[in-house]
Every structure is written in C-alpha cells, then in structure tokens.
Amino acid sequence: MGRGALAGPVVAAAVILPADESLPAALPGLRDSKALPPKARERLAATLQAVAVATALAVVPAELVDAAGIAAAGQLALARAIAALPVTPHALITDAFRIRASTLPQLALIRADARCCSVAAASILAKVYRDGLMSALHLDYPPYGFDRHKGYGTAAHWAALQRHGPCALHRRSFAPVRELGQR
Numbered sequence: 001m002g003r004g005a006l007a008g009p010v011v012a013a014a015v016i017l018p019a020d021e022s023l024p025a026a027l028p029g030l031r032d033s034k035a036l037p038p039k040a041r042e043r044l045a046a047t048l049q050a051v052a053v054a055t056a057l058a059v060v061p062a063e064l065v066d067a068a069g070i071a072a073a074g075q076l077a078l079a080r081a082i083a084a085l086p087v088t089p090h091a092l093i094t095d096a097f098r099i100r101a102s103t104l105p106q107l108a109l110i111r112a113d114a115r116c117c118s119v120a121a122a123s124i125l126a127k128v129y130r131d132g133l134m135s136a137l138h139l140d141y142p143p144y145g146f147d148r149h150k151g152y153g154t155a156a157h158w159a160a161l162q163r164h165g166p167c168a169l170h171r172r173s174f175a176p177v178r179e180l181g182q183r
Helices: 038-051 062-068 070-084 117-137 155-164 175-181
Strands: 010-016 054-060 092-095 106-109
Touching: 010 070, 010 117, 038 117, 054 062, 054 070, 054 117, 062 070, 092 117, 155 175
Parallel strands: 092 106
Antiparallel strands: 010 054
16 A cells, blocks of 8 residues: 555555355465565566456555555545445455445455455555556656655665655655755
C-alpha cells in the first residue's frame, strides 16, 4: 500500500479468490508481501491474476495523501479498489481496520496479510504494482533512486532528499519531508 513511504502514491488492491481447497497448492509461499523477495512477489502476482475470481487496484497520488491525510487516503484507496471489482464481494476481510465507506459485512483482522489468503493476495498485488510504478517514476526523478527504495525512508533516500529537496512525488504533509522543504 505504501502508507509509510515518504514519496509516491498509496496503492490498494482488492482480491476475490475462488473457494477452492486446492488454492494453497497453486499459490505456494502466499503470505504478507513484505515477507517475500521481489521476484517471488512478482511470480505470485502473475499467478494471482490468473486464478483470482476478480482483482482491482486503486491509486491515490501523493498530492491527495497530503490534502486528505494518510488515514483518509488509505480508506479512499481501499474503497476505490473494492468499488472497481468487476464482481461484488459478499463480505470484506481487511487488515486491521474497517472500510468506513463500505456497507458490506466486514472482518478486520490484525496482521490479516499473514492470516488470510485474500488479504495476502491483495497485499502482493498492491506492492508489485506500486513498486513497478515507483521504478517507472524513477526515470522522471533519477536523483532520488526510487527504483531502489520505492519511496521509503532509506539512508540513500534521506541523503537524496537533503541534497535535492523534495520533488513532486514527496508527501509534504509528512513532517520530515515538510521540514526539508522549508530549508
């Protein structure tokens, strides 16, 4: 999703997986996207697209994250992803918090991406899409190294921010970025 990144959009995915007992065998290694190496995430993302009943992505740009706040931007991204599904789900399983804009029955689970296949699948699709987007945006903003850190606050990213100041992709509402922009 990119909630903790200093730059780039918030991306959310919604996934409906088939009710199939053989699904875990078709998706070996399916778990929290942050626990998987990039190549494994990419392979799983391709498989998920092939086996899922429906998938959808939603992107909320950094400007809207700044205008609405990270919590509201996350809610908006999730609501948009759910609304973009070509099939209406019967219920939602979410990672830790409810989607306020949805009237569907919901189950908010702590660490749902480690406990639920559909949430892990959504996590993988969102991360793979966002990582690809940040790698592509690197071509427009090469001094920042978005292709390597994807907008997260690594030492290299902080060094680039101090050297060049924030670019259009940076979330200026995040205090450390805002403070650098005021120098």
